[in-house]
Structures are given as structure tokens and as C-alpha cells.
Amino acid sequence: MSHATIRLPDHQIELLSAGYRREMAQRRRMTLIGIAILMLAVLLSGFVAEVRPGVLFENIGKFTSYFGRIFYLDNGALVFTDMREWFWGFWKWGKQLIDTLLIAYLGTLFGAIFAFLICFSAAINLTPKAGIRFAARRYLEFCRTVPEIVFALIFVVAFGLGPVPGVLAIMIHTVGALGKLFSEVVENIDMKPVEGIVASGGTRWQSIRYGVLPQVLPNFASYALLRFEINVRGASVMGFVGAGGIGQDLIEAIRKFYYSDVSAILLMIIATVMIIDIGTERLRHRLTTMEQGR
Amino acid sequence: MIPSRDLFPDRAAVSARHPSIMAGSSRAQVMGWAVVALLVALTILALTRLEFSFARLGSGLVQLGTFLGLMIPPSPGTQLVTFSKALAETVAIAFLGTLLAAIISFPIGFLAARNVMTNRIVQFMTRRFSDSIRGVDTLIWALIWINVVGLGPFAGVLAIMTSDIGSFSKLYSEAIESVDRKPSEGVISTGGSSLHAVRFGIIPAVLPVLISQTLYYFESNTRSATIIGIVGAGGIGLHLAEMIRTFEWDRVAFIILMVLATVALIDFVSSRLRLALVGPRVTSV
Numbered sequence: 001m002s003h004a005t006i007r008l009p010d011h012q013i014e015l016l017s018a019g020y021r022r023e024m025a026q027r028r029r030m031t032l033i034g035i036a037i038l039m040l041a042v043l044l045s046g047f048v049a050e051v052r053p054g055v056l057f058e059n060i061g062k063f064t065s066y067f068g069r070i071f072y073l074d075n076g077a078l079v080f081t082d083m084r085e086w087f088w089g090f091w092k093w094g095k096q097l098i099d100t101l102l103i104a105y106l107g108t109l110f111g112a113i114f115a116f117l118i119c120f121s122a123a124i125n126l127t128p129k130a131g132i133r134f135a136a137r138r139y140l141e142f143c144r145t146v147p148e149i150v151f152a153l154i155f156v157v158a159f160g161l162g163p164v165p166g167v168l169a170i171m172i173h174t175v176g177a178l179g180k181l182f183s184e185v186v187e188n189i190d191m192k193p194v195e196g197i198v199a200s201g202g203t204r205w206q207s208i209r210y211g212v213l214p215q216v217l218p219n220f221a222s223y224a225l226l227r228f229e230i231n232v233r234g235a236s237v238m239g240f241v242g243a244g245g246i247g248q249d250l251i252e253a254i255r256k257f258y259y260s261d262v263s264a265i266l267l268m269i270i271a272t273v274m275i276i277d278i279g280t281e282r283l284r285h286r287l288t289t290m291e292q293g294r
Numbered sequence: 295m296i297p298s299r300d301l302f303p304d305r306a307a308v309s310a311r312h313p314s315i316m317a318g319s320s321r322a323q324v325m326g327w328a329v330v331a332l333l334v335a336l337t338i339l340a341l342t343r344l345e346f347s348f349a350r351l352g353s354g355l356v357q358l359g360t361f362l363g364l365m366i367p368p369s370p371g372t373q374l375v376t377f378s379k380a381l382a383e384t385v386a387i388a389f390l391g392t393l394l395a396a397i398i399s400f401p402i403g404f405l406a407a408r409n410v411m412t413n414r415i416v417q418f419m420t421r422r423f424s425d426s427i428r429g430v431d432t433l434i435w436a437l438i439w440i441n442v443v444g445l446g447p448f449a450g451v452l453a454i455m456t457s458d459i460g461s462f463s464k465l466y467s468e469a470i471e472s473v474d475r476k477p478s479e480g481v482i483s484t485g486g487s488s489l490h491a492v493r494f495g496i497i498p499a500v501l502p503v504l505i506s507q508t509l510y511y512f513e514s515n516t517r518s519a520t521i522i523g524i525v526g527a528g529g530i531g532l533h534l535a536e537m538i539r540t541f542e543w544d545r546v547a548f549i550i551l552m553v554l555a556t557v558a559l560i561d562f563v564s565s566r567l568r569l570a571l572v573g574p575r576v577t578s579v
Contacts, residue, residue: 066441105340240433
């Protein structure tokens with residue numbers, strides 16, 4: 001089955017393939033320049049960050065042996081042989097884990113409430129006044145950019161040690177993160193219901209209550225649940241700076257080389273985080289199917 | 295005013311005619327109130343268990359107000375050079391950590407993707423592996439790495455790298471799973487091996503998505519890198535924690551402003567890079 005192939009005259013092929021080669025050479029040059037810049041950045045930052053591969057290779061054994069050591073009890077037996085000894089502090093840590101979850105819960109709830117109050121002012125379709133929008137957006141950006149642990153450090157000084165500064169720190173960070181997501185959801189709504197309410201003389205709050213809310217609520221709830229999941233992880237280290245939860249015992253165990261405690265606490269944290277992950281995923285899935293059925 | 299009851303004098307008659315529409319879904323309403331009640335109950339439980347009190351909040355807010363007053367005007371004191379160096383270190387930690395994590399996660403992402411890795415056991419194990427890594431916070435990884443390479447920014451690089459391997463493996467494998475199958479089927483049908491299918495059927499499609507996600511993480515890692523100094527893993531966090539503990543509020547404010555400016559700058563650079571490398575098309579992924 002041979003088809004008669006129509007070939008271009010040779011000089012035209014030559015012209016076209018020369019153009020192709022030029023294009024490709026140009027692309028290759030750009031890639032090379034990009035790689036060179038990347039390498040330069042790597043070398044520079046490697047120098048600044050005092051990267052010493054030698055030290056890493058010399059001590060990489062310590063990393064693996066660390067994971068070996070945390071799975072041995074003080075008496076030299078493997079942790080799995082004596083669960084009671086390994087999880088000797090199960091109830092104590094369990095209580096602290098519940099505290100951690102409650103810190104994450106309160107931080108997420110209050111953060112979501114404040115984000116809810118602010119998000120409409122940051123959305124372009126509901127707040128045409130550039131001044132208010134600008135202020136709201138910059139405020140959310142500030143809350144989001146400063147890491148929650150920094151807020152926690154400052155709040156620990158102001159409010160004293162304990163879970164209160166942890167909740168407040170997580171709350172502020174959540175306001176920033178959720179406020180942005182919420183306002184993006186609001187910007188994507190169908191404006192017809194809102195216009196209808198405004199046209200029939202509704203106030204701003206009435207148009208939000210009856211025009212916007214029914215459209216955005218499932219999305220808001222879904223984002224808040226996702227944030228809760230992230231906040232559980234964040235709350236687990238709040239104790240590092242004295243802001244409550246399981247982190248206090250964890251950092252103590254790591255610093256004082258209570259090896260089997262480290263593995264026990266880490267496993268409990270990982271298990272909790274996984275359970276929360278699965279639970280919120282289920283809930284969010286139901287929310288999205290609810291929204292589609294609407 | 296929105297339509298109120300008065301505008302519908304025959305509301306009763308209308309609801310009698312269309313009970314399914316006018317009655318509202320009472321079940322959904324009950325569910326809604328149940329959820330609200332549950333949330334309120336949990337909140338009360340949490341507030342009492344975590345020892346919240348108005349007195350404490352009030353005195354704390356007063357304290358906070360004093361601190362805020364002392365923060366103005368922000369000033370680096372005599373430590374501008376120290377802070378700048380530490381900030382450069384922070385950016386370097388974030389950059390190297392993100393890059394190393396991206397390089398290591400690239401193959402792991404394929405191992406964890408259902409459409410590439412047909413061996414379910416390997417795929418499942420890889421998923422759980424990255425889940426466990428993600429369950430542990432960057433700060434905890436920093437503490438562990440400090441045990442290995444000692445105090446300093448190198449431990450920070452390794453910490454950022456480790457916790458990002460968990461996130462990247464997940465993101466990458468999801469991107470790979472959502473890729474169009476047709477190109478790789480085409481490669482297979484013309485006699486290519488499965489490695490060829492990956493190289494010519496999948497990588498060209500996913501690379502822009504992966505680069506874009508990695509650049510997003512560079513920005514968020516700069517934020518994480520500012521705090522790992524708190525446990526001694528290099529960067530500006532060490533100075534920040536020290537200034538807070540010694541009540542040098544003007545310096546605290548200065549450092550926070552420096553961090554904000556740097557993050558904004560990196561955000562700008564990375565979004566420009568993303569546009570240049572990837573085009574506006576995949577930014578929503």
C-alpha cells in the first residue's frame with residue numbers, strides 16, 4: 001500500500017528545516033540559560049544555607065539510627081513487645097491530643113466566623129468601593145502571611161502560657177487563609193439573585209442573606225473543614241512555644257531523648273491526623289454532592 | 295424590602311396547593327439546627343476545657359495593646375546586617391528545600407499514581423508513606439534533622455525538604471492521575487514500552503502543572519522557613535523568637551515587616567516565572 005507522497009522541492013524543505021533548526025537551537029539556548037541560572041541559584045543558596053553534604057553523608061546513619069532508636073524501649077526491647085510500656089502515657093497524651101483537637105476546632109470556628117464577616121468586603125462583585133476592598137484584602141494578606149507560630153510566640157507573652165494563645169494564633173491565621181478563599185467563592189457566584197433582591201429594594205445584608213448565602217454556604221463549609229484538617233497539624237506544634245496541646249510533651253521527649261516516647265507520641269499524632277483527614281474528606285464529599293443535587 | 299408575608303395575602307392557599315415547595319425541606323432544617331447545636335456544644339466544651347476567661351482575655355488584650363504601641367516605629371536597632379543575613383538564609387533554605395523535594399518527589403509521584411503504577415501494593419505503600427510524612431509538621435522534622443546534622447540552616451533545608459516530599463508526592467501523583475490517557479495509549483500502540491509512554495505520553499503533559507505547583511510551594515515554604523529558626527534550624531526565626539522573648543518589640547515589628555516584604559517579593563517573582571514557564575492556562579490547577 002504505497003501512496004504517492006507529494007514532496008516539497010528540496011530547496012523549500014531546506015528552508016523550512018533551517019527554520020526548524022533555528023527554533024530548536026533557540027529553545028535549547030533558553031533551556032541552557034535557565035539551567036545555568038538555576039545552578040547558580042543553587043550554589044549561592046547552598047553557600048548561604050551552609051549546606052555540607054559531607055556532614056550529611058557522615059551522619060546519615062544517625063537519621064536512620066534515630067528511627068531505629070525511637071522503636072526501642074529503655075530496656076533494649078523492641079517497642080512492639082511491650083505495648084503497655086511503650087504507650088505508658090496513653091491517657092495523658094490522649095487528653096493532650098483532645099486539647100489539641102479542641103484548639104484546632106476553636107481556632108477554625110472563630111477564624112471562619114471572622115473570615116465570613118470580612119469576605120464580602122473583599123469581593124469585587126459585592127464591594128465596588130476600591131478603598132474598603134483594598135483594606136480588607138491587605139488585612140487578610142497580613143493575617144495569612146505571618147506564620148501562626150509567630151503569633152503564638154507573641155500571644156504567649158501577652159496572654160500567658162496555655163492553650164488560649166494557641167487558639168488565638170490559629171484563629172488569626174485562619175481568618176487570613178479562609179477570608180481569601182471565601183471571597184473568591186463569593187466572586188464566582190451567579191449575581192442574578194442578588195440583583196433581584198437589590199432591584200426589589202433589599203438592603204445589602206438582605207441581598208447577602210437571601211442572594212449570596214444559599215449559593216456559597218456548601219463551599220464555605222467545605223473550605224472550613226479543609227482548614228480544620230490543616231489546623232490540627234498546626235495545633236500539634238503549638239506546644240513547642242508553650243501554647244498548649246501535645247507539642248509540649250513531644251518537644252520535651254525529643255529534646256531529652258526519651259526515644260520510645262517520641263515514636264509513641266508521633267504515632268498518636270499521625271493516627272489522629274489521618275482519622276481527621278478521612279472524616280473531613282467524607283464530610284466534604286457529602287457537601288459537594290449536596291451542592292450538585294441543589 | 296424583600297417579599298414579606300403581607301405581600302402574599304393568600305400565602306396559606308398557595309402553600310396548601312404546593313405543599314412540597316412551600317413547606318421547605320423540614321428534614322434539612324432539622325439537620326441544620328442539629329449541626330448548629332453540635333457546634334455550639336463543642337464550643338462551650340472547648341472554651342471551658344481550655345480555660346478561657348474574660349478576665350484573661352481582657353488583660354491579655356491590654357498587654358497586646360502595650361506591645362503594639364512599643365512596636366511603633368519599627369526599627370532594626372544595630373542589627374540590620376544580622377537580620378538581612380538571616381533573611382537571606384531563610385530564602386536560601388526555602389529555595390533549596392523546595393528544589394530538593396521536587397527532585398526527589400518526581401519519581402515518587404509516578405510510583406503513587408494509579409495509572410502508571412499498576413502494582414497496587416507499591417502504589418498503596420507509597421501513598422501511605424507520603425501520608426505519614428505529611429502528618430508530621432515541618433518543625434518536628436527540623437528537630438529530628440538537628441539531631442543528625444547539628445544546629446544550623448542545613449537542618450532547616452532538610453526539614454523543609456522532608457515535609458515537602460510528603461506534599462509533593464501527593465500533588466504530583468494526583469496531577470499524573472488526571473492526565474489524558476490518549477497520548478500514552480498512542481505511544482504504546484506504536485510499539486513503545488511503558489517507560490516510553492511515561493516519557494513521551496505523560497511527562498510533557500504534567501510538567502507544566504508540576505512546575506506551577508512547585509512554584510506555589512516555594513512561596514509558602516519561605517513562610518515556613520521563617521519559623522524553623524525557632525527550634526534552631528537556621529534563618530530569621532531564631533532572631534525573631536529571641537527578640538520576642540527579650541521584649542524588643544520595635545525589632546520584632548521590623549523583622550515581621552521584612553518577612554512580609556520578602557514573601558510579597560517571592561510571590562511576585564514566582565507568579566511571573568509561572569507565567570513565563572507555563573502560561574496562564576494551568577494556574578488554576
